Amino acid sequence: MKHFRRKIFLILAIFLAILVYSLLRQNTPGLEVSFFSVGQGDAIFIETPSGKQILIDGGPSQKVLEKLGSAMDLTDNYIDLVILTHPHDDHVQGLVPVLERYQVGELIYNGTAAANQNYEYLLKTAKNKGIPTIIANQPSTINLEENCALRIIYPLTDLSGQSLKKINDGSIATRLDCAGHSFLFMGDLEKKGESELLLTDIDLRAEFLKLGHHGSYTASSLGFLEAVSPNLAIISVGLDNSYNLPATSTLESLNNLGIDYWRTDKQGDLIIEVRNGQLTQKSQ
Numbered sequence: 001m002k003h004f005r006r007k008i009f010l011i012l013a014i015f016l017a018i019l020v021y022s023l024l025r026q027n028t029p030g031l032e033v034s035f036f037s038v039g040q041g042d043a044i045f046i047e048t049p050s051g052k053q054i055l056i057d058g059g060p061s062q063k064v065l066e067k068l069g070s071a072m073d074l075t076d077n078y079i080d081l082v083i084l085t086h087p088h089d090d091h092v093q094g095l096v097p098v099l100e101r102y103q104v105g106e107l108i109y110n111g112t113a114a115a116n117q118n119y120e121y122l123l124k125t126a127k128n129k130g131i132p133t134i135i136a137n138q139p140s141t142i143n144l145e146e147n148c149a150l151r152i153i154y155p156l157t158d159l160s161g162q163s164l165k166k167i168n169d170g171s172i173a174t175r176l177d178c179a180g181h182s183f184l185f186m187g188d189l190e191k192k193g194e195s196e197l198l199l200t201d202i203d204l205r206a207e208f209l210k211l212g213h214h215g216s217y218t219a220s221s222l223g224f225l226e227a228v229s230p231n232l233a234i235i236s237v238g239l240d241n242s243y244n245l246p247a248t249s250t251l252e253s254l255n256n257l258g259i260d261y262w263r264t265d266k267q268g269d270l271i272i273e274v275r276n277g278q279l280t281q282k283s284q
Contacts, residue, residue, distance in 0.1 A: 028275050028276060029049040029050065029051075029275075030049055030179065030273055030274050030275030030276070031046075031047070031048060031049055031148070031178050031179040031181070031272075031273070031274040031275075032046070032047045032071075032271065032272070032273050032274075033045075033046050033176070033183060033208070033271070033272045034046075034067070034071055034269060034270070034271045034272075035210065035234050035236060035262070035264060035269065035270040035271075036059065036063075036064060036067040036264070036269055037236075037264035037265070037268045037269050038058075038059030038060065038061065038063045038064055038067065038094065038236075038264075039059060039060055039061065039063065039090075039238040039239075040060060040090055040214070040237065040238030040241045040243070040245075041057070041058075041059035041060040041061075041089075041090030041091060041093075041094065041236070041238070042056070042057040042059060042085070042090065042091050042187065042188075042210075042214075042236045043055070043056075043057050043058050043059040043064045043067065043094060043236075044056040044057065044185055044210065044236075045067070045068065045071050046150075046176065047071070048144050048145055048148050048178060049145065049148065049178075049179060050144075050145045050148075052080045052081075052144050052145065053072070053076075053078070053079045053080050053081075054079070054080060054081045054082075054083065054144075054150065055068070055079055055081070055082045055083070055095075055098065056082075056083045056085065056174065056185055056187075057083070057084065057085055057091040057092075057094075057095070057187070058082075058084075058091065058092065058093065058094025058095035058096075058097075058098050059090065059091070059093070059094040060089055060090040060093050060094060061093060061094055062094060062097045063094065064094040064095075064097075064098060065094075065097055065098065065101060067269070068098070068102075070284070077101070077102050077103055078102065078103045078104075078105070079098070079102050079103070079104050079105070080104075080105040080106070081104075081105055081106050081107075081108065081142075081150075082095060082098065082099070082104050082106070082107050082108070083107075083108045083109070083172060083174065084107070084108070084109040084110075084119075084122065084172075085110070085171045085172040085173075085185075085187030085188065086110060086112070086167050086168060086170055086171040086172065086187060086188055087109075087112065087114040087116045087118075087119035087167060088116075088167055088168075088188065089116065089118055091187070091188070092116065092118045092119050092122055093118045095122055096118055096121055096122050096125065099122060099125045099126060099129065099131065100125060103129075104126075104129075104131045105131075105132075106131065106132045106133070106134055107122075107126045107131050107132070107133045107134070108133075108134045108135075108136050108152075108172070109123075109133065109134075109135065109136070109172070110135065110136055110137075110155060110159050110170045110171070110172050111135035111136075111137065111158075111159055111160035111161065112159050112160070112161070112162050112163070112164055112167070112170045113161055113162060113163045114163070114167060135158075135160050136152045136155065136172050137155065137157070137158035137159065137160060138152075138155070138156065138157065138158065139151065139152055139153050139154070139156065139200075139202065140152050144178070147178065147179065147180070148176075148177070148178035148179065149176075149177050149178070150174055150175070150176050151174060151175040151176075151177070152172060152173075152174055153173050153174065153175050153184075153197065153202050154171070154172060154173035154189060154193055154196075154197060155170055155172065155193075156196060156197075156200070166190070166192075167188075168187075168188040168189065168190050168212075168213060168218075169189075169190065169192055169193060171186070171187035171188045171189040171193065171212070172187055173185065173186045173187055173189050173193070173197070173212075175202075175203075175206065178274075179274040180274070180277070181207055181208070181272075181274055181279060182205070182206040182207050182208070183206055183207070183208045183209075183210070184204065184206040184208070184209045184210065184228060184230070185210045186209070186210055186211060186212035186213075186219070187212060188212055188213040188214070188219070189212040189213070189219065190212060190213055190216075190218045190219045191218060191219060191220075191221045191224070193212075194212070194219065194220075194221050194223075194224040195221070195223075195224075197224070198223060198224060198227055204224075204227045204228050205227070205228060205229055206228055206230055207230060207231045207232070208230055208231065208232050208233075208234065208272065209225075209228050209230035209232070209233045209234065210233075210234045210236065211233050211234065211235050211236075211246075211250070211261075214235065214236055214237045214241075214243070214245045214246065215235040215237055215245050215246025215247060215250045215251070215263075216243070216245055216246070216247055216250070217247035217249045217250060219250075220233075220250050220253065220254075222253050222257075225253055225254070225257055225259065226257065229257075229259075230259060231259075231260065232259070232260050232261065232262060232281075233254055233259050233260070233261040233262070234261070234262045234264070234270060235250075235261055235262065235263045235264065235265075236264050237263060237264060237265045238265055239265040239266070240265075241265070246263070267283055268283050268284060269283060269284040270282075270283060271283070271284055
């Protein structure tokens, strides 16, 4: 009987230790970058070690609200910064309910003109709610906290009011350096913008690269991939999409360069966490 009690006590002690460790780990401040699987579109959520929250694009539907509900505390209704990379529906449509549902500190967009009802409604909603809007018109740095900065690396010039022949050519691209790790988020920027970036002195090397334009052949040139030299490429793409993305040529380039990749259509959400100096990757 004593042996049985001792065994039960040992099991309970181990369970309690695991529970305490899990709670402590959960409450340890850290960086978390989530690449949401939202269908054929982009939605990236960043939470810094101090708790600042950034959403880059919202995907093509309200599915982003479900994803945010899982990533944020139930009582949290504030997002510090929302970035719309460019006014295509697979990036802007999901941001409309986000601005309606959440309090937002600032909205950054590229200022281009586009005949898009969701885009127009997004800007109208921001105005009605008193959300400050900032036009990304040149490379700049947003210092989020100590050892954590978000850099707008594209566009290189002011595109305000311009009607671009190819809307993707004005896509905002950003670089996150935080907690000792680096990320490039390319929006839908294509090879033209990549070529322009290669001619600058902007540091493009990064551990994690969110490929431009969902892995299309129109983006992710070999020269650009070589310059970034990521450990992991993330392809945000919808399952069985009508565009046949990602392109076979893009996957071949990644394979030839020995770059691992993650597809949201096949592997779901990718969550990258950095806590206590330890980096982990998990799916959801």
